[in-house]
Amino acid sequence: MTCLPLKGVHVVVPTISRTRAEQIASTLLVRLTELGATCVIVANNQAALRAVLSEHLEVITERTNPGFAASVNFGAACRSDWSVLCIFNDDLKIGGAARELLTARLIELVESASEPILASFDPEQPRRIPGPCGVFLNVSLLEAAFRRVRPRIKPSGREGTVMNVAGDKYHSFSAVGFTRRLWETLGPLDERFVFCYEDAAYSARANALPSVRVVHSDCGLIHEHSASSSRFIDFVLPATVASAREYLAALGARPTVARLIIAAALTVRLLLVPLGGADLRKHYRAIRASFRQAGSIPKAASLPPFDLCL
Numbered sequence: 001m002t003c004l005p006l007k008g009v010h011v012v013v014p015t016i017s018r019t020r021a022e023q024i025a026s027t028l029l030v031r032l033t034e035l036g037a038t039c040v041i042v043a044n045n046q047a048a049l050r051a052v053l054s055e056h057l058e059v060i061t062e063r064t065n066p067g068f069a070a071s072v073n074f075g076a077a078c079r080s081d082w083s084v085l086c087i088f089n090d091d092l093k094i095g096g097a098a099r100e101l102l103t104a105r106l107i108e109l110v111e112s113a114s115e116p117i118l119a120s121f122d123p124e125q126p127r128r129i130p131g132p133c134g135v136f137l138n139v140s141l142l143e144a145a146f147r148r149v150r151p152r153i154k155p156s157g158r159e160g161t162v163m164n165v166a167g168d169k170y171h172s173f174s175a176v177g178f179t180r181r182l183w184e185t186l187g188p189l190d191e192r193f194v195f196c197y198e199d200a201a202y203s204a205r206a207n208a209l210p211s212v213r214v215v216h217s218d219c220g221l222i223h224e225h226s227a228s229s230s231r232f233i234d235f236v237l238p239a240t241v242a243s244a245r246e247y248l249a250a251l252g253a254r255p256t257v258a259r260l261i262i263a264a265a266l267t268v269r270l271l272l273v274p275l276g277g278a279d280l281r282k283h284y285r286a287i288r289a290s291f292r293q294a295g296s297i298p299k300a301a302s303l304p305p306f307d308l309c310l
Helices: 018-034 068-077 096-111 132-140 142-149 180-186 198-207 233-250 255-276 280-294
Strands: 009-015 038-043 058-060 084-088 117-120 162-164 175-179 213-217
Touching: 009 018, 009 068, 009 096, 018 038, 018 096, 038 068, 084 096, 084 180, 096 117, 096 175, 117 180, 117 198, 132 142, 132 233, 132 255, 142 255, 175 180, 180 198, 198 213, 198 233, 233 255, 233 280, 255 280
Parallel strands: 009 038, 009 084, 038 058, 117 213
Antiparallel strands: 084 175, 117 175, 162 213
16 A cells, blocks of 8 residues: 555645746655645746646646735635645745655644644744834835845754744745644635735734644755746735735734835835845836825735736
């Protein structure tokens, strides 16, 4: 009888890129399916639909680009028989050793699926769950500027070690696992956050429950941070600002205060545009569009459309 240690693991990878879909399929997803996992790629652009993949991988689409949280929820809902749900960004670089470490951690998660567990495999150091000041630093680019001056030092010798995450910290959802028990307790990702903050908001809710275990294990993955955000800054920044506004509202900030925080952050960002890595003219236009999100009647935010030619 074939041993399938990852049976019950369901993997969701949202993407707008055919190239990156094929890359993560060949470096990770095919191996996970061989061990019993089910894997779906959520295509948020027509280019991703043309990805050449293994016959065991499925590409699904709503023929729209609704944002990260909505894409993950769509991918999670396409199957009902999973005990562990995993999200992986399409810009992860995964070598053989990292793949084996990740597999070992996923097997442990399957064995503990009856417990409410949020397990991160993101290679970066934990971040503080942002409050209003954190939102200001993020939107203004000051956080990025501080990271350039004082980069977070990654501790050595901890690859594969499972560690508890402090209650005021969180890890990006670039590589993360949820047990079924946790997903049923907290529900799906909050789709109000079109781009960014869905991971911080979900982690804060998980940390607030004493019964939930929030853990992290550095499996040696490399997060390449794709250039899509910079390339599509005219879409991404207004969507990020819209999510920031929703996040501030979830924190209990009054609408007037939220608008002032966002407007102040965008004003500072005007001075730091060269640090953003995007085309300068496009970035300035994106900031101008983002100021509308600070108005009393914000414009609906959207990401690069499904039929955009990439």
